[in-house]
Amino acid sequence: MGVRLIAVDMDGTFLSDTGNYDRERFKKQYTKMKESGIRFVVASGNQYYQLHSFFPEFADELTYVAENGAYIISEGKELFAAEIPRKETEAIIDKIAGMPAVNMVVCGKKSAYVKMETSDEFFRYANRYYHKLLRTSDIKNVDDQIFKFALNCPVEIVKEVQEELNSLIGHILIPTASGHGDIDLILPGINKAHGLKILQEKWGISETEILAFGDSGNDLEMLAHVYYSYAMENGNEMVKKTARYIAPSNNDNGVLDIIDEYI
Numbered sequence: 490m491g492v493r494l495i496a497v498d499m500d501g502t503f504l505s506d507t508g509n510y511d512r513e514r515f516k517k518q519y520t521k522m523k524e525s526g527i528r529f530v531v532a533s534g535n536q537y538y539q540l541h542s543f544f545p546e547f548a549d550e551l552t553y554v555a556e557n558g559a560y561i562i563s564e565g566k567e568l569f570a571a572e573i574p575r576k577e578t579e580a581i582i583d584k585i586a587g588m589p590a591v592n593m594v595v596c597g598k599k600s601a602y603v604k605m606e607t608s609d610e611f612f613r614y615a616n617r618y619y620h621k622l623l624r625t626s627d628i629k630n631v632d633d634q635i636f637k638f639a640l641n642c643p644v645e646i647v648k649e650v651q652e653e654l655n656s657l658i659g660h661i662l663i664p665t666a667s668g669h670g671d672i673d674l675i676l677p678g679i680n681k682a683h684g685l686k687i688l689q690e691k692w693g694i695s696e697t698e699i700l701a702f703g704d705s706g707n708d709l710e711m712l713a714h715v716y717y718s719y720a721m722e723n724g725n726e727m728v729k730k731t732a733r734y735i736a737p738s739n740n741d742n743g744v745l746d747i748i749d750e751y752i
Contacts, residue, residue, distance in 0.1 A: 554684030597633030
């Protein structure tokens with residue numbers, strides 16, 4: 490049975506460390522995918538609007554499992570959007586406020602938000618992944634549907650922060666590390682694998698017809714779910730233990746090399 494869906498993480502996987510990819514080579518691959526009826530899915534912890542910007546020539550033809558599965562858009566149409574209840578959103582913001590080493594982005598459908606007093610340095614950092622990003626003086630009451638929190642802290646304390654978050658709010662949201670000091674807080678059961686299952690049901694695709702790539706903790710469920718699972722050579726050890734196969738590094742066009750083998 491052949492591959493009918495290819496799902497790729499972006500940072501550290503499809504993108505090089507400089508944040509780009511071989512656009513001409515992928516364009517040729519994408520043309521072949523379309524001819525063969527293979528769906529291409531961008532599966533990332535990043536914002537939909539940011540992911541959309543990477544594929545200007547065919548952005549509205551693609552499917553995006555964005556925000557670690559909390560927001561799914563296919564061919565310009567919304568298929569799924571998670572929602573954290575307002576009361577729980579407020580409680581989580583209060584808990585994170587007591588963690589001075591942690592920066593916070595509140596992720597909504599219309600935009601992402603940071604506090605008014607957020608440093609310019611962190612705002613610029615977050616803006617790389619959240620192209621729609623606003624400062625607000627009342628972050629608890631933004632007029633939006635909130636489906637995820639994105640946190641950042643020094644890399645050396647990620648494990649410590651993750652354990653503290655599990656203790657404080659683990660009964661509400663799941664802390665998931667995505668590399669580079671980033672930690673996403675997502676609703677239980679909402680992840681990239683959940684996003685793929687929604688697409689599988691819509692398109693009639695089995696796990697044995699999916700090729701997926703990832704490099705960090707937020708890719709684990711997706712890689713465990715599909716048959717043709719590839720950890721990047723630059724990925725962490727847990728990801729490599731979870732995936733069936735290893736792809737060359739993100740800086741060596743690893744995803745594109747493997748896609749060539751399958752198509």
